[in-house]
Ligand SMILES: Nc1ncnc2c1ncn2[C@@H]1O[C@H](COP(=O)(O)OP(=O)(O)OP(=O)(O)O)[C@@H](O)[C@H]1O
């Protein structure tokens with residue numbers, strides 16, 4: 228016996244007391260019978276609840292004891308009590324039926340610990356992918372997530388070091404192991420994952436760059452001119468991109484040469500030259516990009532239609548700007564070419580600026596949605612780390628709309644979005660309200676907790692109170708991926724994800740000092 232119920236103001240929330248405080252997030256249960264006057268029956272009920280708040284007080288304040296009994300002041304030890312709040316998760320009716328709570332727990336009901344059987348009944352997961360163990364793991368209840376429900380997307384929120392990236396690694400690895408193609412947009416270049424099955428060919432890491440020749444002209448035009456109202460400009464650009472592409476393709480085919488050679492050959496024919504001095508400072512790939520850009524601009528300049536002449540200058544500016552701010556390659560395949568069933572594609576965007584990252588992600592998101600809609604790829608899972616970079620309230624960038632559209636429309640075509648954030652308060656609620664599955668790891672800032680309550684409308688304030696005291700790797704999991712009831716889960720620690728953990732400073736320093744090694748490696 229752990230204590231008693233004192234008061235229940237609703238079926239969801241009860242207040243109880245114990246002689247010693249119970250840890251926050253502990254599962255407890257209580258059993259009672261109710262007279263159902265409406266149906267004229269007596270029903271046996273057992274509830275499953277979590278301790279969501281606890282205090283510790285003297286049952287009678289010391290000052291009151293002193294007042295009542297001045298002679299014994301200071302000697303009497305008054306009994307102590309721990310008042311606690313219980314958040315009721317589910318009700319088990321007649322021993323088997325699991326339902327949301329409908330009755331307030333009667334006062335004086337005994338609070339028990341929750342048995343493994345009871346927890347298995349509430350959290351029974353027939354199939355799916357293992358996430359970890361219900362907390363505490365000593366209860367022996369395995370928790371799985373249902374990958375089919377990822378079409379309702381997933382938000383993983385937690386403070387730094389609370390275990391977000393580990394959770395991503397666990398999910399990405401295990402759903403790809405059953406065949407899912409997973410794309411991780413890796414902002415920090417931290418996803419050096421070795422899959423749990425040891426098959427490192429299941430992780431493909433590519434640098435994020437755009438290849439204008441391999442990108443569908445319509446998408447490239449949309450990336451360069453994203454403004455919805457600039458439809459005419461975009462159409463002109465699209466046509467120019469298409470013409471250049473077709474010309475290069477024709478050249479390559481007729482001469483039996485590679486695309487890059489075809490670009491050079493046409494540039495030569497057209498007399499398009501880049502400054503020799505400049506060319507020497509460029510890599511072969513960069514020089515090719517310059518030539519391609521020059522060909523595209525030449526094509527735009529050649530537009531004779533008087534109506535469009537004025538527009539062309541603006542378009543050229545946008546093309547110039549695009550080539551300046553975006554990492555371009557003419558030789559490498561676009562990242563999504565490496566997308567494969569059963570593999571994790573890590574798109575390393577760590578070398579890009581924040582703005583380039585936004586463009587790059589936008590391209591990937593748009594292309595994924597397009598391909599999903601045209602059924603040219605199978606359902607896919609996209610993981611976006613550092614969400615505030617792409618989804619913050621203040622941000623005015625097309626990537627935000629792209630992610631929103633992916634979340635809204637993707638669900639019908641099998642596009643699953645996993646958004647990871649350590650600052651949920653800065654996320655645009657309009658966009659993240661599309662996410663309907665949640666893993667909340669430890670967060671201490673009041674604003675962040677309020678924000679996630681805003682995003683997850685069925686996250687009760689009483690349940691949210693346990694979030695600040697969650698240890699590393701323990702998450703409050705909610706949404707259809709887990710079933711009908713929120714669960715506290717000790718998420719498995721992924722053995723094959725190394726980077727991302729804090730560097731071991733003292734170890735490194737003392738090692739270098741003892742070996743008298745230089746601080747800076749000149750190499
Ligand atoms: N499920 C877990 N079980 C045990 N330890 C964990 C778990 N998850 C994370 N940790 C510990 O916390 C550390 C940080 O985890 P992780 O890199 O996933 O945090 P993060 O939330 O992504 O942090 P950041 O915001 O800095 O990226 C891990 O190196 C590990 O030591």
Ligand SMILES: [Mg+2]
Pocket residue numbers: 391392393727
């Ligand atoms: Mg991380």
